[in-house]
Amino acid sequence: MLLETHREAIETIVGRYASPRSAVLPLLYLAQDVYGHLSNTAIREVAAILALPETAVFEVVGFYTLFYSRPVGTWMLQVCDDVPCCYLGAEELITALKDSLQIKEEATSTDGMFTLQRVKCLAACDRAPVLQANLDYVYDVTPDKVEALLKDLRSRAADARRRGVSGRFAEDFAVTEQGAVELVARDAPYQSRQFEVQGPPPPPEPIPPPEVESGQDRAETRRASPL
Amino acid sequence: MGLSDYIIMRELNFPDINRFERYCQVGGWEAYRTAVKEQTPATIVQMVKEAGLRGRGGAGFPTGIKWSFLPKDVFPRYLLCNCDESEPGTFNNHQIIDRNPHQLIEGVALSAYAIECHTAYIYMRGEFAAAALTLEQAIDEAYRAGLLGKNILGTGYDLDIYVHRGAGAYICGEETALMESLEGKIGQPRLKPPFPAVAGLYGKPTIINNVETLANVPRIVEKGVAWYRSHGTEKSPGTKCFSLSGHVNRPGNYELPFGVPLRDLIESPEYGGGMKGGRPVKIIIPGGASAPWLTAKHLDVPLDYEGVAAAGSMLGSGAVIVLNDTVKAPHVAYKMDEFFKHESCGKCTPCREGTHWLVKVLHRLAEEGHAEPDDIPTLHGIYRQMAGNCFCLLGESAVMPIKSALELFPEEFEAIIKASNERHQRNGAHAIPLRVS
Numbered sequence: 001m002l003l004e005t006h007r008e009a010i011e012t013i014v015g016r017y018a019s020p021r022s023a024v025l026p027l028l029y030l031a032q033d034v035y036g037h038l039s040n041t042a043i044r045e046v047a048a049i050l051a052l053p054e055t056a057v058f059e060v061v062g063f064y065t066l067f068y069s070r071p072v073g074t075w076m077l078q079v080c081d082d083v084p085c086c087y088l089g090a091e092e093l094i095t096a097l098k099d100s101l102q103i104k105e106e107a108t109s110t111d112g113m114f115t116l117q118r119v120k121c122l123a124a125c126d127r128a129p130v131l132q133a134n135l136d137y138v139y140d141v142t143p144d145k146v147e148a149l150l151k152d153l154r155s156r157a158a159d160a161r162r163r164g165v166s167g168r169f170a171e172d173f174a175v176t177e178q179g180a181v182e183l184v185a186r187d188a189p190y191q192s193r194q195f196e197v198q199g200p201p202p203p204p205e206p207i208p209p210p211e212v213e214s215g216q217d218r219a220e221t222r223r224a225s226p227l
Numbered sequence: 228m229g230l231s232d233y234i235i236m237r238e239l240n241f242p243d244i245n246r247f248e249r250y251c252q253v254g255g256w257e258a259y260r261t262a263v264k265e266q267t268p269a270t271i272v273q274m275v276k277e278a279g280l281r282g283r284g285g286a287g288f289p290t291g292i293k294w295s296f297l298p299k300d301v302f303p304r305y306l307l308c309n310c311d312e313s314e315p316g317t318f319n320n321h322q323i324i325d326r327n328p329h330q331l332i333e334g335v336a337l338s339a340y341a342i343e344c345h346t347a348y349i350y351m352r353g354e355f356a357a358a359a360l361t362l363e364q365a366i367d368e369a370y371r372a373g374l375l376g377k378n379i380l381g382t383g384y385d386l387d388i389y390v391h392r393g394a395g396a397y398i399c400g401e402e403t404a405l406m407e408s409l410e411g412k413i414g415q416p417r418l419k420p421p422f423p424a425v426a427g428l429y430g431k432p433t434i435i436n437n438v439e440t441l442a443n444v445p446r447i448v449e450k451g452v453a454w455y456r457s458h459g460t461e462k463s464p465g466t467k468c469f470s471l472s473g474h475v476n477r478p479g480n481y482e483l484p485f486g487v488p489l490r491d492l493i494e495s496p497e498y499g500g501g502m503k504g505g506r507p508v509k510i511i512i513p514g515g516a517s518a519p520w521l522t523a524k525h526l527d528v529p530l531d532y533e534g535v536a537a538a539g540s541m542l543g544s545g546a547v548i549v550l551n552d553t554v555k556a557p558h559v560a561y562k563m564d565e566f567f568k569h570e571s572c573g574k575c576t577p578c579r580e581g582t583h584w585l586v587k588v589l590h591r592l593a594e595e596g597h598a599e600p601d602d603i604p605t606l607h608g609i610y611r612q613m614a615g616n617c618f619c620l621l622g623e624s625a626v627m628p629i630k631s632a633l634e635l636f637p638e639e640f641e642a643i644i645k646a647s648n649e650r651h652q653r654n655g656a657h658a659i660p661l662r663v664s
Contacts, residue, residue, distance in 0.1 A: 016389045018429050021411035063413040065395035066353040082315040083562045084473040121315045125472035126479045135356040167356025190238035190326050195477050
């Protein structure tokens with residue numbers, strides 16, 4: 001039970017707000033990290049801690065995309081598919097991930113390691129294509145770097161289980177040109193990005209519009225409208 | 228033309244300014260120390276007003292004036308820092324927090340002092356998990372230095388700053404939805420009036436400002452109004468962190484004074500470095516997903532609120548997306564409206580249904596290539612029913628991509644319809660296949 005194992009953390013969180021109800025999102029994150037996903041029992045538990053009607057908390061879980069009401073993989077892979085990412089390789093990245101993991105969007109790989117999801121803008125458009133693995137940013141993930149990334153993530157599975165899927169201990173990573181996954185240290189001095197030296201412009205090659213099958217695969221990342 | 232003394236992106240002057248000691252060494256927290264010890268809150272409000280600081284979140288509303296809407300003698304008050312940056316093309320808040328977090332915290336503290344509030348929340352989108360940790364660390368350092376907490380620097384002023392993470396909903400960047408979310412509810416906007424300054428968080432007077440706006444405040448107070456006004460234009464003073472993305476050689480955040488021509492941002496080797504592979508510019512979205520589109524003929528538009536508005540668009544959040552001639556306008560409109568459809572909160576019908584139908588028609592048209600002869604009037608009809616009828620700006624914003632696409636590139640829609648029609652004639656079958664699910 002959360003109240004027994006995390007009483008101090010819960011009291012600190014609730015103490016920040018004039019109304020305990022404000023603590024719903026932080027407590028749901030906590031519950032999600034402890035239980036892996038938000039089962040009905042977990043949601044009811046949060047409602048009980050905050051003395052809220054259960055529907056008020058179920059409604060919140062349904063509304064926000066970062067709460068998972070069904071089991072997810074050790075790594076939740078969330079790929080941004082918005083403009084401009086979609087024109088800079090995001091569709092190809094999603095295809096590469098699906099091929100490599102042999103799963104459809106919104107599904108979990110058979111070994112329980114990865115869940116793949118299409119999400120909306122991740123606010124890192126300058127480092128496109130970009131994805132988040134359990135809310136750790138991974139920048140510059142071109143499709144050819146997928147294998148290296150998946151291998152790296154697999155090797156850090158134990159760490160991912162310890163940290164949980166809600167990003168309460170998140171870190172940022174970048175994939176180098178050579179395919180190495182490197183931690184972006186949060187307190188490191190700023191280094192301006194290195195851009196490739198521009199040679200003479202290559203002959204323009206028309207990029208075909210991204211191919212998408214008949215749309216059956218694009219399950220909604222959010223459950224139905226709350227109304 | 229690059230700035231020698233950056234206002235916001237000071238990591239370019241001092242690469243390790245993300246460390247607390249370094250920030251203090253280069254004059255950080257001095258403005259705040261002086262303010263709480265020697266200046267009245269009204270002085271700070273007056274300075275921000277005179278500096279002409281305008282909200283960087285999109286509306287460009289003068290910050291000092293917003294602050295002065297607070298009713299007198301009603302307490303407690305709240306300050307909310309809006310860091311729910313999630314519109315396609317925007318990514319400067321993220322960099323400010325990663326690279327210059329202490330300036331943001333000082334800005335929040337200074338603004339809280341100016342509006343006489345004792346509790347401030349920084350509402351971050353849920354995905355900014357690592358950035359939330361960075362900020363929490365920076366806040367802890369300020370507490371340890373006695374700059375936050377009870378009886379700050381012996382002046383009797385108390386202030387607490389908390390980081391609050393959302394959980395993945397663009398709508399929570401709308402100020403009233405942000406307050407709903409902070410109150411632990413689903414993020415649906417409230418009816419205005421009453422405006423947040425009168426009845427906001429928990430029904431108390433509340434001020435909501437964007438990350439970049441608040442990060443400006445310490446520099447205005449430290450260096451003075453005249454220095455600040457020496458950047459930018461008369462009506463849009465200061466600088467803006469433009470987030471440049473899309474088919475350019477050097478996407479990234481570039482801090483420039485207001486009024487710089489769009490062309491410089493895109494083509495200058497210091498900034499955008501020109502288009503990838505030298506391809507021509509086709510679509511420029513100058514202010515995030517909700518801004519009407521511009522094209523290559525607008526490259527000389529000055530990047531300030533008035534200049535971009537005169538060109539028929541809006542500067543918004545300063546997120547400039549540049550796309551080349553390989554993209555199809557109907558497809559860009561489809562992707563943009565898919566974003567708005569996904570993020571619509573479902574509260575009002577024009578937005579919930581309108582975005583749904585726009586995406587339905589555009590998906591069939593742009594992704595599948597199946598068109599009905601009257602698709603163009605249908606699309607016009609849908610967005611006209613949305614425009615002016617939505618509860619908040621999200622629905623109004625969803626109108627812009629499709630309206631721009633139809634106005635600027637009608638021939639691309641017609642071409643799809645024509646091709647679809649010909650296929651229809653050739654095959655003798657209905658152009659739209661039955662969807663097998």
